Amino acid sequence: MKKPFKKVAVVGTGILGTQIAMLAANVGYKVKVYDPREGAFELAFNNRKAELKGKKITPFIPWERWERIRKAVVQVTDLREAVKDADFVIEAAPENIELKNKVFKQLGAMTPKNCILATNSSSIPVSKMEKSSGRPERCLNVHFYFPLQGTNMVDIMGGTKTLPAVMKKGREWIISIGCIPLTVNKEILGFCFNRVWRAIKREVLYMWGNGFVDFRDSDRGWMVFTKMKEGPFGLMDKVGLDVVYDIEMVYYNESKDPKDKPPAALLKMVKAGKLGVKSGKGFYTYPNPEFLRKDFLKPKG
Numbered sequence: 551m552k553k554p555f556k557k558v559a560v561v562g563t564g565i566l567g568t569q570i571a572m573l574a575a576n577v578g579y580k581v582k583v584y585d586p587r588e589g590a591f592e593l594a595f596n597n598r599k600a601e602l603k604g605k606k607i608t609p610f611i612p613w614e615r616w617e618r619i620r621k622a623v624v625q626v627t628d629l630r631e632a633v634k635d636a637d638f639v640i641e642a643a644p645e646n647i648e649l650k651n652k653v654f655k656q657l658g659a660m661t662p663k664n665c666i667l668a669t670n671s672s673s674i675p676v677s678k679m680e681k682s683s684g685r686p687e688r689c690l691n692v693h694f695y696f697p698l699q700g701t702n703m704v705d706i707m708g709g710t711k712t713l714p715a716v717m718k719k720g721r722e723w724i725i726s727i728g729c730i731p732l733t734v735n736k737e738i739l740g741f742c743f744n745r746v747w748r749a750i751k752r753e754v755l756y757m758w759g760n761g762f763v764d765f766r767d768s769d770r771g772w773m774v775f776t777k778m779k780e781g782p783f784g785l786m787d788k789v790g791l792d793v794v795y796d797i798e799m800v801y802y803n804e805s806k807d808p809k810d811k812p813p814a815a816l817l818k819m820v821k822a823g824k825l826g827v828k829s830g831k832g833f834y835t836y837p838n839p840e841f842l843r844k845d846f847l848k849p850k851g
Contacts, residue, residue, distance in 0.1 A: 552722075552726075553577075553578070553579065553722075553723075553726050554637075554638075554719040554722040554723050554726065555579065555637035555638040555666075555719070555723060556579070556580060556637055557579070557580045557581075557582075557635055557636045557637050557638075558571075558574045558579045558580070558581050558582075558636060558637070558638050558639075558640075559581070559582045559583070559584065559632045559633045559636040559638070559639045559640075560574075560581065560582075560583045560584070560639075560640055560641075560642060561583075561584045561629065561632065561633070561639065561640070561641040561642065561643060561653060561657070562584070562585060562641060562642035562643045562644075563583050563584075563585040563590045563591040563594050563625075563642075564594060564642060564644075565594065565598070565788070565789070565790070565828075566642050566670055566694050566696075567583065567585075567594070567642030567670070568583075568591060568594035568595055568598060569598065569694065569696070569697050569698050570640060570642065570670065570694055570697075571583045571591070571623050572595075572611060572616075572619050572623070572698070573610075573611070573697055573727040573728065573729070574727055575619045575622045575623050576611050576615060576619055576727070576728075577726060577727055577728070579727075580624075581622065581623050581624065582623075582624045582625075582626060582631075582632045582633075582636070583623055583624070583625050583626070583632065584626055584627070584628070584629050584631075584632035584633070585625070585627065586627055587627075588627055589625075590625075591623060591625045592620075592625070595616075595620055598698060599616065600837070601788075601827070601837075602698060602699070604837060604838075604842075605779055605842065607699055607700075607779070609698045609699070609700075610697055610698050610699070610700050610702055610728070611698060629656060629660065630660045633657060633660050633661045633665075634660060634661070634662075635662065636661055636662070636665055637662075637664075637665055637666070638665065638666050638668070638719075638723060639657055639661055639665060639666070639667050639668065640667075640668040640669070640670055640692055641653050641654070641657070641667075641668070641669050641670065642670040644793065644796070645671060645672055645673065645674065645793055645796040645797055645800065646796065647674055647678060647679070647800075650669060650671065650674065650679050651678075651679045651682040652682075654667060654669075654679045654680070654682040654683040654689075655682040655683065655684075657683060658682065658683035658684040658685055659684070663685070664688075665688070666688050666689075666690065666716055666719060666720065667683050667685070667688060667689050667690070668689070668690040668691070668692040668720065669689075669690070669691055669692070670692060670693055670694055671691060671693065672693060672744060672789075672793070672797045673739060673740055673744070673748070673797045673800040673801065674800055675691060675707065675709070675737050675739065676689045676690060676691045676707070676708070676709040676712075677709040677710045677737060680709040680710065680711065680712075686709055686710065686711040686712070687711045687712060687713045687716065688712070688713070688716050689708075689709045689712060689716075690706060690707070690708060690709070690712060690716060690717070690720045691705065691706065691707040691708075691709075691734075691741060692704060692705070692706055692720060692724065693705040693706075693741055693744055694729075695743075695744075696788070697729060702728060702729040702730060703729060703730045703731075703732055703743060704724045704729045704730065704731055704732065705732045705734060705741035705742045705743060705744055706720050706721060706724060706731050706732065706733055706734065707733075707734035707737060707738075707741050708737075709737075710737075717733075721733065739800070739801065739804055740801070748797075748801065750772075750782055751782055751786065751794070751798075752798070752801075752809075752810065754768040754782045754783065755798070755812060755813055755816060756809075756813065758783075758813070758815070759812075759813020759814070759815045759816060760813065765783040765833050766783075766840070766841075766846075768781060768782060768783060769781025769782060769783050769784055769841055770846070770847060773841070773846075773847060774847060779841075779842075780839075780841055781841065783833040783834070784833070784834060784839060784841050786826065786832070786833070787826030787827050787832035787833055787834055787836070787839070788826060788827050789826070790825050790826050790827070790828055791816065791819055791820050791824065791825050791826050791832050791833075792820050792825050794812075794816070795812055795816055795817060795820050798810070798811070798812035798816075799811075799812065819832070
């Protein structure tokens with residue numbers, strides 16, 4: 551398939567930003583990544599490698615390509631340098647609307663006028679940041695999951711003024727990197743599959759936070775039913791519990807429905823620094839979480 555862009559920039563090299571950069575570099579896009587922290591991409595790259603090997607997962611990108619990809623991705627700590635000649639920029643900053651608006655304003659000022667700007671936000675519609683960019687007609691939601699684990703689907707949604715041609719290019723880019731576009735035809739909080747996942751997440755958090763069910767049993771049920779290697783709580787640990795809390799608050803602030811408010815027990819964990827994989831402790835303890843043990847799904851009294 552013909553590539554819709556030549557140069558791609560990724561802003562933020564956390565769990566997903568790093569994977570997005572790798573996917574683009576894997577198929578030949580010229581990729582720059584920006585992070586204010588020196589060596590952030592290398593650290594995230596190595597962490598993903600260790601995680602997949604630890605779980606004995608065969609990655610979406612074959613292992614033999616990883617070193618070539620690592621060398622191909624250009625890492626910079628200056629935002630202007632990262633995006634000044636990009637055709638497509640996707641930001642993967644923390645789930646904070648003020649921060650994302652700040653980033654979109656900077657991107658609107660620093661990128662070529664025809665550059666398409668996308669957000670990898672897990673919940674915030676691009677309509678809430680498109681104005682900051684100065685080019686609302688060229689803004690998109692492009693939300694990834696865990697592509698290196700094989701979850702190669704991507705929500706794509708436009709804003710209030712996004713041009714059909716921009717949506718088309720966004721879909722073409724997603725397909726070109728080996729992913730499946732899940733197209734949202736009109737704005738909805740949570741997009742496509744992420745809204746489905748959020749419904750599951752809300753329910754298991756409610757059951758755990760109110761003492762109905764131990765989180766391990768929610769995960770056991772999910773793992774048996776889906777044959778996945780981790781359950782909802784293991785997945786939340788991987789995302790980062792601070793990120794999960796922020797996402798849940800986006801839904802709550804939109805609806806004001808008490809059922810949408812994340813449990814106080816989750817906020818308590820976040821304040822205690824129990825953020826999941828990245829801090830070494832969340833619902834489980836890392837790098838050897840309980841759910842990876844052979845006896846986790848064994849019947850026992």
